[in-house]
Amino acid sequence: MSANPDRVPTDAELLAAVSEGDPEAFGTLYDQHAPWLLVRLRQRTTNQDLADQIAQETFLVVWREAGRFRGRGAVGAWIWGIAIRRLLDAQRGAAAQGRLTGLLGRQRIPDAASAEEQALATLEHREVIRALNRLSPELQAVLQATVLDGLSTREAAALLGIPAGTVKTRAMRARARLRQELA
């Protein structure tokens, strides 16, 4: 893959090779990303078999759709975007599946990390931590879905089982509360 065997290929390089149909690059990408993906999926479902299944489906989508990665943001965030939507789909059950797939299919998977996400990645401030932890579970859930998982308002509404309007107001309330606490 590379002239220098010691150099570890970047995620973007791996993904480019995968889009060319290189199974070896796919294996390397799996080795890099499967562990955290499995662990993170297990945070969202208690069912290990489901987590395995979603991870498997996710990597099959990665194999198929590698060429659609736009190169902005982390590959890991892109992979998670696929996985969380698959999980959402599975959890919504067969009845709602077609509808949801239609809904999700029209939206591109965002691959650029939001400013909030980048802030979270280097989160160090004790006050921020305290403020986040003090938010009510409802507000935390909305922030997790919209900020951390990168879901749209409609997707977050489907995940949490609340109206889209409620997602919006709760997200605004959560941000206002955080600003207030940090002021």
Place this chain on the structure above:
Amino acid sequence: MREADAAGAWHADGEVLAAYRDGRLDTAGRWSVEAHLTSCAACRLQARALVDPARLRRLRATLIEAVDVPRTGMVERLLVRLGVADHTARLLAATPALRGSWLLAVAATLAFAVLAAWVSRGPDATLGFLCVAPLLPLAGIAVAYGPGIDPTYEIGLAAPLRSFRLLLLRAATVLGTSTLLAAAASLALPRLGWGAAAWLLPSLGLTACSLALATTVEPLRAIGITAGAWVAALVVTVAPPEPSSVLFAVAGQVAFATLALLAATVVLLRRGHLESDRGFDTTPRFAARRLR
């Protein structure tokens, strides 16, 4: 709870990662780790220690096998030449991995046909039996390609063809083959009569119809419409006290054969609509991807 590398950047250490996996972190800690893992290759390598290696290997083997597809077989090439999209052909073709399911499905279908021909002569033949009769082979085919048996089940799940369309497609191919087999057997053994083949034609006709309808409406609705039409046709044509119907006589058989042919033509002409799920805009290339 956190350590800094030489460049002063934040990294999650093994202890934090383990606490994360076990759900022992508070919200902010959990979010920090999750956001960090998506972008930090060094911490992702550490995360490898959190997962059972056997589980990772098992998943990896399944995935590599799925993407490392063998070269195309004769059946698949034939299907592609007949105008079936390459990824559909792959799912339908009797690749070595699928041979078991295929044989099981054909065997179940033929067994059903013999059973139906036998029951229909006895005293147990009722309107209810006639109603569900064409659905029984479908159930057999669904089981044969189910999660426990079909090794490509997962691929089927992730494939752009949603499961009901796939089931209908498989049913149509299995029933088509079975009907030909039963007809050939009837020709070879005149004493066997046409009974077995005659029981498969309605199934084939109805499946083909559902498939044709599925090019315009949701597959589940297509199946419902076809099933409703079938029951209605039975209720209209069954003449008491005998629970038999013109649908099972020669005229009905000819009608079903024609219906199957017509529906197959519609499916062939409108196959583009069958393969793209509305709004689901993935390019269906995975299943047919070949090694260079």
